[in-house]
Structure formats: C-alpha cells, structure tokens
Amino acid sequence: MARLAGRRTLFAAPVLLVVTFGVFALAAASPFDPVKAYAGTAALGADRATLDRLRANLGVDQPFAERWWHWLTSALGGDLGHSSVMRQPVTEVIGERLGWSALLCAVAFVLAVTLGTLLGVLAAHRPGSWLDRTVTSLAYTLSAAPVFWIALLAIWFFALRLDVLPAGGLTDTASEHITAGQVATHLVLPAGVLAVSQLPWFTLYVRQGVADALAEDPVRGARARGLAERTVLLGHALRSGLLPVLTLVGSRVPELITGALLVESVFSWPGIAAATVEAATAVDFPLLAALTTLATAAVLAGNLLADLLYGLFDPRVKLSDM
Numbered sequence: 001m002a003r004l005a006g007r008r009t010l011f012a013a014p015v016l017l018v019v020t021f022g023v024f025a026l027a028a029a030s031p032f033d034p035v036k037a038y039a040g041t042a043a044l045g046a047d048r049a050t051l052d053r054l055r056a057n058l059g060v061d062q063p064f065a066e067r068w069w070h071w072l073t074s075a076l077g078g079d080l081g082h083s084s085v086m087r088q089p090v091t092e093v094i095g096e097r098l099g100w101s102a103l104l105c106a107v108a109f110v111l112a113v114t115l116g117t118l119l120g121v122l123a124a125h126r127p128g129s130w131l132d133r134t135v136t137s138l139a140y141t142l143s144a145a146p147v148f149w150i151a152l153l154a155i156w157f158f159a160l161r162l163d164v165l166p167a168g169g170l171t172d173t174a175s176e177h178i179t180a181g182q183v184a185t186h187l188v189l190p191a192g193v194l195a196v197s198q199l200p201w202f203t204l205y206v207r208q209g210v211a212d213a214l215a216e217d218p219v220r221g222a223r224a225r226g227l228a229e230r231t232v233l234l235g236h237a238l239r240s241g242l243l244p245v246l247t248l249v250g251s252r253v254p255e256l257i258t259g260a261l262l263v264e265s266v267f268s269w270p271g272i273a274a275a276t277v278e279a280a281t282a283v284d285f286p287l288l289a290a291l292t293t294l295a296t297a298a299v300l301a302g303n304l305l306a307d308l309l310y311g312l313f314d315p316r317v318k319l320s321d322m
Contacts, residue, residue, distance in 0.1 A: 008307075012300045019296045021068055023289045028064035071286055081286030085278045090290045093275055098294075100170070101271030105260050107187060108194035116199050117245075120206025121238055127211055135203060143200035147259045151193045151266040158189060165189050168268040190267040197259045198252060205245045213240040246306055253302030257295050 062070075071081055080090035123135040142150075159167035166172070166189070171182040214237045264273030272291060279287040 008300065008304045012297070015300065016293055016296055017072075020072060020289050020293055021065075023292045024064045024068040024071070024285060027283045027285055027288060067285055068289075071289055075290070080290045083275075083279070083284055083287040085282040085284045086275065086287065090286050093287060094272065094290060094294065097270060097272045097275055100269060101260060101264065101273070104187065104191055104194065104264065104269060104271060105256055107191040108198065108260075109256065111191065111195035112198035112202055113245075115195070116202025117206050117238075117242070119199075119203045121210055123203070123207040124210035124214065124237075132207075136207065139200035139203045139207075142196060143204075145197075147193065147197040148262045148266055150196055151190075151263055154189050154193050155266070168266070170270050190263045190269050193267075194256070194259050194263045197263075198256060201248060201252060202245060205248055206242065209240070209242060209245060210237050213237040216240070249302055249306040251302075251306070253299050257298060 074081060080094075082088070083090050083093050086093045119135050119139075123132040126132060155167050158165040166186050168186070168189075170186055171178050260271065261273040261276060263269065264271040265277065272294075275287065276291050278284070279291060
C-alpha cells in the first residue's frame with residue numbers, strides 16, 4: 001500500500017506542474033483583462049499610465065512563464081500569493097470556503113452511494129420486474145438531466161411551491177450566527193441535488209454487478225446449500241457485485257467537483273464555486289492556479305483511493321503487485 005501511494009505521489013508531481021503551467025498559459029491568452037477586473041468601473045476613466053502602473057503592481061506585466069515560476073517557487077514555500085479579486089491571501093480564500101465545499105461533497109457522496117446501492121440491489125434481485133424497469137428507467141433519465149436543471153426544479157418544488165426548505169444560502173436571512181441546525185436545513189437541497197446527479201451511475205453499476213454475481217457458481221452453490229435468500233443476496237452477491245463500484249470512486253470525482261460548482265452557484269452555497277468563477281473571469285492567476293491545483297489533487301487522490309479499495313476488497317488483487 002505504501003509503495004503504491006508513494007509511486008502515485010511521484011506521478012502526481014509532474015502532473016500538477018503541467019496543470020499549473022497550463023492554467024497560467026490559458027489565463028494569459030484569455031480576453032479578460034485582470035487590471036480592468038481589479039479596478040472595476042474606475043478603469044473606465046483611468047489613463048494609460050495609471051493602468052500600466054496598476055499592471056506592474058499586480059505583476060501581470062510580466063510574461064506568463066515568469067509569473068508561473070514565481071508563483072510555483074512561492075507556493076512550494078507555503079505562500080500561494082494574494083488574490084486580486086478577493087482582496088485577501090489565497091490561503092484565506094481557500095480556508096474560508098473549502099470546508100463548506102467538502103461538507104457538501106461528502107454528504108452528497110454518502111447519499112449517492114447509499115441510495116444507489118439500495119436501489120441497485122432491489123433492481124437486481126428480480127431482473128425484468130416492474131421494480132427493475134422503474135429503477136433503471138429512472139436512472140437513465142436522471143443521468144441525462146443537467147444538474148443545474150435538477151437544482152432549479154428542486155428550488156421551485158420544495159422552496160417555492162411547498163415552502164418546506166430554504167432556497168439557498170448557509171443560514172436564515174435574519175440570522176447573525178451560524179448554527180448546526182440552520183446549516184443542516186440549508187444543506188438538504190444542495191446535497192440532495194448533488195447526490196441525485198451522481199445516483200444513476202452507482203445504481204446502474206450496483207444493479208449490473210449484483211445481477212452478474214447472482215448468476216455465478218458460488219452464489220448458486222450458496223442457494224443450493226439452503227441459505228436464506230437474504231443471506232445469499234447481501235452476504236454473497238452484494239459483496240461480489242460491489243467490486244466494480246469501487247472504480248467509480250475515482251472516476252466520479254471530476255463529475256462531483258463540476259456538479260458541486262454548479263450546485264453551489266445555484267444555491268448560493270459559500271464554497272469555492274464563487275471564488276472559482278470570479279478567479280476565472282478576473283484572470284486572478286494565483287487564486288486560479290491554486291484552485292485548479294486543488295481540484296487536480298482531488299482527482300488524483302480519488303483515483304488512488306479507488307485502487308486502494310479495490311486491492312483491499314478484491315481477493316484476486318494484491319496491493320503488492322499494483
């Protein structure tokens with residue numbers, strides 16, 4: 001396990017270097033002007049000399065390769081730079097928002113895995129039944145629905161029509177303090193929408209994996225020995241059928257991050273989505289590079305976690321051989 005983690009860490013280093021360099025290169029080619037984004041409406045009446053001085057103060061008058069190298073050497077020393085659009089250090093921007101994004105993604109992921117496993121097992125238990133057809137049809141329908149459309153529909157139904165859940169934000173409008181109860185209430189809709197966007201893939205994978213396991217000889221042998229159907233389904237078929245689902249842990253991380261950005265924007269959730277959008281439109285090089293690096297690291301960590309889980313739960317795979 002340690003060797004696999006060490007090898008993946010060494011592989012991640014050049015990947016992160018290429019990603020950060022690409023961010024600076026794309027940002028330099030962007031049509032957005034970081035100076036005008038920083039100055040706002042004041043840039044409309046400023047003369048060329050003032051804009052040039054501001055450009056020099058922000059450090060955007062240098063070639064992008066030089067800016068990238070300066071940011072990289074500073075980041076290795078723990079300094080991620082100063083965000084021009086947020087008017088604060090990048091570490092503070094990420095520190096204030098990362099926890100809320102992590103909470104949203106964690107709750108949504110647990111819900112998606114739990115509900116997906118339950119629905120997949122129920123559908124696979126009786127292939128071709130009305131329950132199987134209903135679950136699979138619903139899964140395929142949800143997989144084609146954009147996450148922002150699901151979010152808007154949820155707001156219309158639960159917040160506007162039924163008025164049982166808040167439409168967005170982290171706390172109530174009149175509240176001056178953040179409480180666990182308010183956060184939990186405001187988390188229901190965004191986490192539920194994000195979970196629904198990931199639910200079809202887990203449902204279909206579990207359904208197919210369990211259905212295939214029920215047709216295997218070990219499961220047939222368990223039934224022939226007179227074991228209860230519940231024991232056969234949960235103790236044998238589900239354990240074998242969940243192995244393909246482990247590969248989804250890594251492959252769904254990019255989709256989870258993308259979906260979280262959209263969900264946070266729709267529900268005004270105080271995560272990193274707003275910072276990402278503002279950093280991209282304002283060409284905020286330090287913040288944009290840090291957020292992209294963070295997202296890339298999350299994807300690489302998800303792939304590593306998937307491989308580790310597969311090696312731990314699949315008796316045919318040895319971590320020492322990976």
